[in-house]
Amino acid sequence: ASHIVNAKDAPIGKFPYQVSLNFNDNHMCGGSILDKYNILTAAYCVKKLNQHIYLSYLKVHAGTNFLDVPGAVYDVEDVSLNSQYDEESIDDDVALIHLKNPITYNRLVQPINLVTSDKELEGKSCTLSGWGTTSVNGSISKNLQEIELTVYPQEDCKIAQPKVKDSHICTVTKAGEETCYGDFGGPLVANGVQIGIVSFNPCVLGTPVVYTRVSSFISWISTHLKK
Template sequence: MDQHLFSLRYFLPQSEQGIIGGHEAQPHSRPYMAYLAIWHGNNSSFCGGFLVAKNFVLTAAHCNGDKIIVVLGAHNITKNESSQQVIPVRCQHPHQDYDKESHNNDIMLLELESKASLNGDVGLIPLPVAHQQMPPGNVCSVAGWGRTSAYNNLSSDTLQEADVEVMPDSACPRNRRGIYHDYNPSTMMCVGKKEKGKSSFKGDSGGPLVCQQTAQGIVSWGSEMGTPPAVYTRVSTFIPWIRKTMRMLQP
């Protein structure tokens, strides 16, 4: 166990995108969740991710870094839990068309240096069928260790979760001066009812949007204040890319 990794946890700066309006998850109820400790030189940040094969974690492309260490089987990320598996990333595979300005194609596969041991605390989450649509009105869930309020910089030691509703694309209007001007319905999902006030937020990037027990979305971006809706990468669009990339890298 890398103790240095966990001492860093107290002063990690925030990544691009905790859960607003959520609650603590039942420990190890989401065995697919991954915590990503990311370094850019001497600077560190963190993201979420999710295990899709024994040696692959799916996350957002903007969660890249010079070095990434993945922690699986965690609930309280500041504690040395016996359930945790700490595995360095061998190689980062961001989508070749990722655009950091528009957030388009915000998806990345992380190839792990060794295979995860699957057990009750660490497991895989299924991916959707290619190009499957998740109709508006479906209630899904999101989880992460990120910030729980726009009014402080505190992220959560324990995994937080919230139920969020899939919204029509029109709820993320592409007004030139609005925050959703780069919204792309073919590669993104608009999620979270404004009135409910529940949303992913800074530090949750890369975590999964789980609908009907499949990973339909990846936390990507949203408003500076964490007000819903937030924007998620539409995983079903990228199933051919995910399958091809994993096939190419399998020994």
């Protein structure tokens, strides 16, 4: 039996900051719009694309809930990869994608603000959006999905996931199931601000999912924004 998690189709326009990172015409990762020139994602998603030859194959699709509807498509000028990113430890899993041309905002395309303090987040409700798998051995969904989660206590997460550091944040589903869900690089949002970036998702039942903690990287992000 596949463990379908309680993800559901997202209403159109509910996640106007959500983008699909498309490589060579295939959906590869999620990301979020920070401003007209900058997309936030995971280092994991762009680590192989540092050479400029690859960047021409990378496109950012905004303003669409459907992987087969392109929405507004933007070319990539450059990427900033956190130089401390370590694939083994999964630390510092954060990157920025810089666009050649500015994003045009409308009802379906809007930026998301980043969290400034996350002192009070444990146990709070949050929302993950993305096209990730809807079951443990499932495929990606053509429709943007959303799922309600709870921020997991940090100390419990460190016990469940030995790789977890202070610069990570974790979630569990409300039913206590795991969420095998969400694209790498995609946004975790609480109270209208982004608190996490999907970083590693072991897809093991009952295991918390781990995200890059946005508040730990605010200064890195602001230093590397394309102005």
